[in-house]
Amino acid sequence: MSRKRSDQIAEGLRQRILSGELPPGARLESEAALSARLATSKWTLREALKSLETQGLIRIRSGPGGGASITEVSASTANELLWNFCFSRDLSVADIYALRKLLEPMLAREVTPLLDAPTLARLSATAGRCCSQRQAGRGVAEREDELDFHNLLAAVSPNPLLRFLIEFLNGLLLKVVAAQHHDPALAGVDINYHGHDYHLELIDAFHARDAERAEAVMYAHMQAAERYMGELTALSQRAGGHQNEETRDP
Amino acid sequence: MSRKRSDQIAEGLRQRILSGELPPGARLESEAALSARLATSKWTLREALKSLETQGLIRIRSGPGGGASITEVSASTANELLWNFCFSRDLSVADIYALRKLLEPMLAREVTPLLDAPTLARLSATAGRCCSQRQAGRGVAEREDELDFHNLLAAVSPNPLLRFLIEFLNGLLLKVVAAQHHDPALAGVDINYHGHDYHLELIDAFHARDAERAEAVMYAHMQAAERYMGELTALSQRAGGHQNEETRDP
DNA sequence: AGATATTTGTTCGTATGTATT
DNA sequence: TAATACATACGAACAAATATC
Numbered sequence: 001m002s003r004k005r006s007d008q009i010a011e012g013l014r015q016r017i018l019s020g021e022l023p024p025g026a027r028l029e030s031e032a033a034l035s036a037r038l039a040t041s042k043w044t045l046r047e048a049l050k051s052l053e054t055q056g057l058i059r060i061r062s063g064p065g066g067g068a069s070i071t072e073v074s075a076s077t078a079n080e081l082l083w084n085f086c087f088s089r090d091l092s093v094a095d096i097y098a099l100r101k102l103l104e105p106m107l108a109r110e111v112t113p114l115l116d117a118p119t120l121a122r123l124s125a126t127a128g129r130c131c132s133q134r135q136a137g138r139g140v141a142e143r144e145d146e147l148d149f150h151n152l153l154a155a156v157s158p159n160p161l162l163r164f165l166i167e168f169l170n171g172l173l174l175k176v177v178a179a180q181h182h183d184p185a186l187a188g189v190d191i192n193y194h195g196h197d198y199h200l201e202l203i204d205a206f207h208a209r210d211a212e213r214a215e216a217v218m219y220a221h222m223q224a225a226e227r228y229m230g231e232l233t234a235l236s237q238r239a240g241g242h243q244n245e246e247t248r249d250p
Numbered sequence: 251m252s253r254k255r256s257d258q259i260a261e262g263l264r265q266r267i268l269s270g271e272l273p274p275g276a277r278l279e280s281e282a283a284l285s286a287r288l289a290t291s292k293w294t295l296r297e298a299l300k301s302l303e304t305q306g307l308i309r310i311r312s313g314p315g316g317g318a319s320i321t322e323v324s325a326s327t328a329n330e331l332l333w334n335f336c337f338s339r340d341l342s343v344a345d346i347y348a349l350r351k352l353l354e355p356m357l358a359r360e361v362t363p364l365l366d367a368p369t370l371a372r373l374s375a376t377a378g379r380c381c382s383q384r385q386a387g388r389g390v391a392e393r394e395d396e397l398d399f400h401n402l403l404a405a406v407s408p409n410p411l412l413r414f415l416i417e418f419l420n421g422l423l424l425k426v427v428a429a430q431h432h433d434p435a436l437a438g439v440d441i442n443y444h445g446h447d448y449h450l451e452l453i454d455a456f457h458a459r460d461a462e463r464a465e466a467v468m469y470a471h472m473q474a475a476e477r478y479m480g481e482l483t484a485l486s487q488r489a490g491g492h493q494n495e496e497t498r499d500p
Numbered sequence: 501a502g503a504t505a506t507t508t509g510t511t512c513g514t515a516t517g518t519a520t521t
Numbered sequence: 522t523a524a525t526a527c528a529t530a531c532g533a534a535c536a537a538a539t540a541t542c
Contacts, residue, residue: 004529006300018337030507041531043293046509047300050256054301055334063539064506078335084305085328087268089410098360098409102352110348159348160339165415253538254509280527291511296528313519314526 006047009038013048017057017070028058028068056081079168086172093233096172097226101219103166104150108202108218111156112211120206123152127199146195147174173229195225256297259288263298267307267320278308278318306331329418336422343483346422347476351469353416354400358452358468361406362461370456373402377449396445397424423479445471 016022028034028049035045049068052058056077058068115123126149147170154166198221205214266272278284285295299318302308306327308318365373376399397420404416448471455464 006529010304014334018334024338032507043532044530047297050297050300051304054260054304055331057334060508061539062506062508062537063541065540066507066538072338073335075335078332081305081331082328084264084268084307085323085325085414086411088274088322091409091411095409095411098356099353099411099415102356103349106348106352159341159345161336161341161345161349164335165349256509282527293512294510297509310528311519312517312526312528315520316518316527 005040006044006051009040009045009048010051013052014055014057017052022070024070024072026070028070030067075164075167078164079171082168083172083175091172093176093226093229096169096176097222097229099165100169100173101222101226103162103169104222105215105218107153107157107162107166108205109211109215110159110162111153112206112209112214114156114158115206119152119156120203123149123199123203123206126152127196127203144174147171149195149199177229177232195221198224255290256294256301259290259295259298260301263302264305264307267302272320274320274322276320278320280317325414325417328414329421332418333422333425341422343426343476343479346419346426347472347479349415350419350423351472351476353412353419354472355465355468357403357407357412357416358455359461359465360409360412361403362456362459362464364406364408365456369402369406370453373399373449373453373456376402377446377453394424397421399445399449427479427482445475448474 013022013028022028029037031042031045031049035042038045049058049060052068053060056073057070059071060066060068126145150170151167154163154170157163157166198217201217202214202221205211205217263272263278272278279287281292281295281299285292288295299308299310302318303310306323307320309321310316310318376395400420401417404413404420407413407416448467451467452464452471455461455467
């Protein structure tokens with residue numbers, strides 16, 4: 001039970017949005033009109049709108065014809081809000097890969113019959129970029145290319161939730177690697193994991209429309225990646241490296 | 251690039267929280283002190299704090315010793331924010347079960363060696379409740395018992411993200427069923443799906459510490475449940491029932 | 501391109517509510 | 522009970538952004 005007036009207003013509007021009464025694109029009344037109709041001050045209403053805005057449910061524009069309009073919550077917004085939840089839960093690499101090992105192979109199987117020529121070309125391009133620049137040992141940037149490949153694949157999925165979760169897990173992993181890269185114990189380590197070979201094998205399976213094989217290759221890919229990431233974190237911990245969160249009390 | 255001053259302040263504070271500089275439990279300065287230090291008015295600061303509050307990152311209390319204190323984002327908060335993202339994506343029952351069929355069996359396997367006597371007793375009690383009241387045909391309430399069983403199981407998982415996702419998917423499903431139950435075409439339909447038998451078999455496998463069998467039973471359970479739910483939605487659509495979202499244009 | 505009108509964004513001053521001591 | 526310290530709320534005003542003419 002939220003006692004704050006602004007929370008009551010925000011929840012009321014949120015329910016009207018979630019019920020479909022206010023579809024995406026609809027414009028809310030102006031601040032002045034709304035505050036008058038709800039018998040509240042401009043600032044209490046503003047707090048309510050601010051809450052809806054950070055939830056990604058509305059967008060507020062200035063100027064004439066402006067005001068609050070209902071929008072669909074973007075994937076990036078949901079991504080950041082879910083990251084807020086995860087960051088303090090000190091997830092292990094094993095926790096993340098437990099999910100990746102399930103979702104990525106399923107995705108590979110699902111999209112095999114759906115991939116068209118241009119998408120396959122883009123996948124090949126990303127895999128090629130990974131390879132040609134490998135000798136540079138670019139560390140985090142290299143991993144970003146790695147994840148680009150998987151995100152490209154996820155975008156093909158007709159399942160919005162699966163797509164979102166895979167992209168989220170990939171981002172999660174990137175944050176972990178980035179944090180570890182700041183660890184002095186890992187500063188000089190050569191990051192030499194090569195997802196590249198698996199990517200080429202995947203593309204091959206896609207071209208052959210062999211969903212079973214794509215699924216199997218992806219699973220092997222995940223296993224190898226987990227092993228590699230596990231060794232990295234073990235290295236970090238053995239060196240007494242500072243853990244990501246120091247929020248735990250003894 | 252957020253041009254609004256309040257957004258800048260909120261992002262700054264958020265980064266200080268996410269970096270670990272402001273651990274959970276830490277108290278922020280009072281509104282007056284903060285607004286003075288950041289050279290902004292109390293209202294702009296208030297909007298920033300409101301944003302952090304709706305993200306679940308801080309909690310604001312009145313009274314002396316009050317003010318904003320950093321909190322861990324609760325699962326229920328993350329749940330609602332992610333629901334905001336999902337509601338407009340008109341997920342199909344198949345989409346949700348594609349994930350449940352992966353996650354629930356894995357959970358069953360994972361928790362088999364971890365279940366202790368009191369938890370097993372509670373699981374039995376929930377399964378029993380499902381059964382004893384079955385003849386009443388309670389509809390949505392019956393499905394809530396069904397999901398209680400799965401949430402109880404999810405709470406045992408040592409993987410915070412897996413636990414969260416399973417609970418989220420279950421909630422998602424409940425919302426869909428509740429919405430369909432308002433559909434006039436389904437008002438009189440007897441909701442007679444019995445997950446009960448599968449639950450009993452699961453408990454049996456748990457007692458025998460047979461992880462493989464628990465996983466297999468859970469998968470069969472999900473298949474049966476998906477089939478049942480699919481029939482329900484087909485019934486709803488065939489009757490020309492109003493879809494959940496009417497936001498799609500032809 | 502520039503002026504203008506409309507609407508949000510920001511600030512001040514002040515008053516009220518609430519929980520701690 | 523009363524004093525205190527803080528959030529909550531209201532009203533009026535000005536500044537900044539932006540679509541329209």
